[in-house]
Amino acid sequence: MSQIERNKSILSKYIPDPAVSIIAEWIYVYDFKLKIKKSRSSKYGDYRPPLENTNHHISVNHDLNPYAFLITLVHEIAHLSNYKKHSSRVKPHGEEWKQEFRVLMLPFMKLEVFPEDVNKALANYLKNPAASSCSDISLLRILKKYDKREGTLFLEDLPAGTIFIFGRGRHFRKGEKIRKRFCCLEINTRKKYLFNPLSEVTLASPSIFS
Numbered sequence: 001m002s003q004i005e006r007n008k009s010i011l012s013k014y015i016p017d018p019a020v021s022i023i024a025e026w027i028y029v030y031d032f033k034l035k036i037k038k039s040r041s042s043k044y045g046d047y048r049p050p051l052e053n054t055n056h057h058i059s060v061n062h063d064l065n066p067y068a069f070l071i072t073l074v075h076e077i078a079h080l081s082n083y084k085k086h087s088s089r090v091k092p093h094g095e096e097w098k099q100e101f102r103v104l105m106l107p108f109m110k111l112e113v114f115p116e117d118v119n120k121a122l123a124n125y126l127k128n129p130a131a132s133s134c135s136d137i138s139l140l141r142i143l144k145k146y147d148k149r150e151g152t153l154f155l156e157d158l159p160a161g162t163i164f165i166f167g168r169g170r171h172f173r174k175g176e177k178i179r180k181r182f183c184c185l186e187i188n189t190r191k192k193y194l195f196n197p198l199s200e201v202t203l204a205s206p207s208i209f210s
Contacts, residue, residue: 004028014062015070018113023073030080032056034073039063041167044132045072047079049088056080065146067118074104075132093131102126117142137180140198149200155182156197163187164201171204 007024014036015023027034037059045060058076060069078101079092090096105126108114114122121142130136144154155174158164162174171187172195181194 014060014066015073016066016113018111019070019108022107023070026077030056030077032058032077032080035059036062044068045076047076047083049083056083065143065148067114067146068143070108070113071105071122071143074108075101078104098129101129115146117145137197144198152200152202154197155195155199155201158201163204165204166195166199166201
């Protein structure tokens, strides 16, 4: 089995089928190592340039739905392509990267890889792509519809004052919205944290804090 065929076999588990051949070819052409990582609450993926003659490295969280995984992967490939053209002479998410990201997303838009609602939100996002797709609430809200969620809720759906669990058993009380995020109080430490409205949380047992 060729390297491209091996790439296809792995990719088919994570991204929509129409995108598999293109991404498998790009892994070969751009010569990077793709690592599937455990879930990271701080980021969906990342790119690291080569050091001491090593390959470019891209990582993506394993638990993203196929559409979010593909968008994140292309986001990071755009960083790689941008680095090859400009090295570190331009801003990581500057105009050069934005244009590279738009160009790399175009084949998937033309192939209608995404459902209509994702495609529409993505097209709007690509007018001025941000450092992370999760910072665009409209796109993220659409993408979240395709997640496999069990027993979790979106923070924005909870009433103010609700106690919820996030991360490794940490308990928070939902506070007021400050601009685009909710200010929440961690019960044990009394520290305040800003949460994305679409953070996936679990309701705490009422008896714990009664």
